[in-house]
Amino acid sequence: MSKDFNILFAGFGGQGVLFSGKLAAYAGLYDDKHITWLPSYGPEMRGGTANCSVCISDTPIGSPCVVSPNAFVALNLPSFERFKDRVVPGGTMIVDSSMIPAKCDRTDINIVYVEASKLATENDLEGLSNIILLGKLFKETGFCTAESLDKALLKCIPPKRKHLLEPNRKALKIGCEA
Amino acid sequence: MEDKFLMKGNEALAEAAIQAGCRHFFGYPITPQTELAAYMAKRMPQVDGTYLQAESEIAAANMVLGAAGSGVRAMTSSSSPGISLKTEAISYMAACDIPALIVNVQRGGPGLGGIQPSQADYWQATRATGHGDFQILVYAPATIQEMVDLVGVAFDKGDQYRIPAMILADGMLGQMMEPVKLPEAKANKIIDKPWACCGHHNKRPHNILNSLLLSPKELEDLIVQRYKRYDIIKENEQKWxxxxxxxxxxxxxxxxxxxxxxxxxxxxxxxxxxxxxxxxxxxxxxxxxxxxxxxxxxxxxxxxxxxxxxxxxxxxxxxxxxxxxxxxxxxxxxxxxxxxxxxxxxxxxxxxx
The missing domain is CATH 3.40.50.920 (Rossmann fold)
Incomplete structure (x- = not known):
């Protein structure tokens, strides 16, 4: 039996937190898993806190709220501080270290620091740090198959934004190799 | 379109209503239900339906009363404070035995409350969605697929018993995404409504839908009759x-x-x-x-x-x-x-x- 994933993405509104979650959810769907995607955000569209719970499971999902993630992607400092201690032992935490200057001293989880925002800027992929982080999450946890992740990209990038497909693929690749 | 895809609860409710033959939506935006109205604004014109953003929740609910009184499948949706405003029209619908769908994507209350998920409108939904002796059907889905399925049931049962029906959801279900499979469109299976006020063309006596009955005896008799129908509903329509x-x-x-x-x-x-x-x-x-x-x-x-x-x-x-x-x-x-x-x-x- 493969593992269930309870993934939490958290950052500011506008960082692509919900979109990363949507990609993960669709990837799970294409792997024939049960999935839920649950956003949580304040009244403001941009600048407020935004987080997104994604459950990927072989069995029907009860609570869609991820309280204790086994995979956590931190996109800003407040989210890192708020959720770092909630990651279950043995879980994985992906940290955008160009946004988050702090370190976590837990030894019971796999902590991966990626300078995602810096890498995005350097590679002319402004605004795709969330996808770089998702690539890293994929590499570290294997929450889905590579095929399904690409299918999810094809699904989630609307036809009028088709020109963004290749940059997104590139961002995923950079994340995998970072 | 693929067999199964992801939908937000709010959008799934809207699409399911269209699949169930609803072509008349009257609403007013409120978090956390707004995606439902937004989806309807986009979809209704594509299916020759009516999407109307009213000047208030009260107006929207009364438009549903009028449209449903003419026999069409009509609906409105809102969240808790907005539902309170709609209760007057819901009471009138119940009084005229007009079926219609009301969706409540609940948020915290009382008053304006908050915008996060809540289930604090249980009493309102099951005890008093308005003044007077009446009940409405209340369905409580727990998955996005069930939201889709229950919209069709709510319309069908509402028509069958001539009673308003409510989908009582909450902000969590409205905002979350899960895989859904949409039902086949069934617009042509809607039952005849000989009571509807839709023009008699001089071929039958005119129908009246009225809630004002000044004779206590007449009013009592009508309510007692209605409660006999409620007994049948209680016997046949419990779901768990x-x-x-x-x-x-x-x-x-x-x-x-x-x-x-x-x-x-x-x-x-x-x-x-x-x-x-x-x-x-x-x-x-x-x-x-x-x-x-x-x-x-x-x-x-x-x-x-x-x-x-x-x-x-x-x-x-x-x-x-x-x-x-x-x-x-x-x-x-x-x-x-x-x-x-x-x-x-x-x-x-x-x-x-």
Missing amino acids: DEYLIDDADIVVVAYGASSRISHTAVDMAREKGIKAGLLRPITLWPFPVKAFETLKETAKAFISCEMSMGQMVDDVKLAVECKKPVSFVGRTGGKIPTPNEVLDKIIEVGGCC
Whole structure:
């Protein structure tokens, strides 16, 4: 039996937190898993806190709220501080270290620091740090198959934004190799 | 379109209504239901339907009253404070025996409350969606697929019994995405409505839909007749779902979002060797009292889990005829209980029985 994933993405509104979650959810769907995607955000569209719970499971999902993630992607400092201690032992935490200057001293989880925002800027992929982080999450946890992740990209990038497909693929690749 | 795809609850409700033959939507934006109205604004013109953003919730609900009175499938949607404004028109619909769909994607109350998920409109939905002696059908979906399925049921049963129907959802279900499979469009299967005010063309006597009856006898007779219909509904339309209740000592009763939390909590309790089960009402009115017939003898205790201060507890007590203790666990004001909080209650109650 493969593992269930309870993934939490958290950052500011506008960082692509919900979109990363949507990609993960669709990837799970294409792997024939049960999935839920649950956003949580304040009244403001941009600048407020935004987080997104994604459950990927072989069995029907009860609570869609991820309280204790086994995979956590931190996109800003407040989210890192708020959720770092909630990651279950043995879980994985992906940290955008160009946004988050702090370190976590837990030894019971796999902590991966990626300078995602810096890498995005350097590679002319402004605004795709969330996808770089998702690539890293994929590499570290294997929450889905590579095929399904690409299918999810094809699904989630609307036809009028088709020109963004290749940059997104590139961002995923950079994340995998970072 | 693929067989299965992801949809937000709010959008799934809207698309399901279109698939069920609804071509008239009247609404007014409010968080956390706005995606439903936005989806309708986009979709209704594509299917030659009417999407109208009214000047207020009161106007929108009265437009539903008028449209549904002409026999078409009409609906409105809102969230808690907006539903309060619609209750006047819902009472008039009930008084005229007009079927229509009202969706409540609940948020925290009272007053303007908050914008986070809540189930604090249980009393309003099941006791008083307006003044006067009346009930409406109330369906409480727990998954996005069930939201889709129950929209069709709510329209069909509303038409069959000539009664307004409500989908009582909450901000969590409205905002979350899950895989859904949409039903086949069934617009052509809508039953005839010989009572509808849709123009008599000099071929039949004109129909009247009116709620004003100044003769107490006439009004009483009409209400008594209506309550006979309610009895038939109570007999035939109770719906619920059961999970691990056959050998359960402790039965958690929960609907909608809190039933999902409870489902996880029941699994955790079972892992600890506690015989817990989940009884999930799908209809809140009629409340599924039949589900408790054997359970009230076999189970040792009941826990009502809700995102309110315990509004469903009384219904559970009535259903178990107070033969077993009924306790409450939950959060309110926009907080969602965690599975661990529900588990703690199961353990606490389990220790007493």
